[in-house]
Amino acid sequence: MAMMDTSPDWSLYPDFSREEFVCSCGCNRAEMQPAFLERLQALRNRVGPLKVTSGFRCEQHPVEARKSKPGAHAFGLAADVRAMQAGRYAVVLAAFDQEFRGIGVARNFVHLDVGHPHQARPALWSY
DSSP: OTTOOSOOOGGGOTTOOHHHHSOTTTTOOOOOOHHHHHHHHHHHHHHOOEEEEEOOOOTTSHHHHTSSSOOGGGGTOEEEEEESSSOHHHHHHHHHHTTOSEEEEOSSOEEEESOOTTSOSSEEEEO
């Protein structure tokens, strides 16, 4: 996973913090790609506050460990978010405009990614 930028300049994304993207396995990694964060910030500027429910996931994260190949989260190219004011439909429409390539709609969050080395994109799905 050499493509990861391990130290994005978090000050460029005023509505997000490193802590929101830290892997929940306890490794304290938040190796997000700046191109992804730029799109997520632009999306937030359009739809209002977003809560990150899952950001970076290292290879030991339980979800990633079950996969045969790492997912977009493991490359710093994805996040699951919950809109605090807008509905999921508004988030999905705005995500298309921001050129997110993977969009998954769940009951309590929307998965967003900007591409993935192991999965075909574009893709839209629901859980």
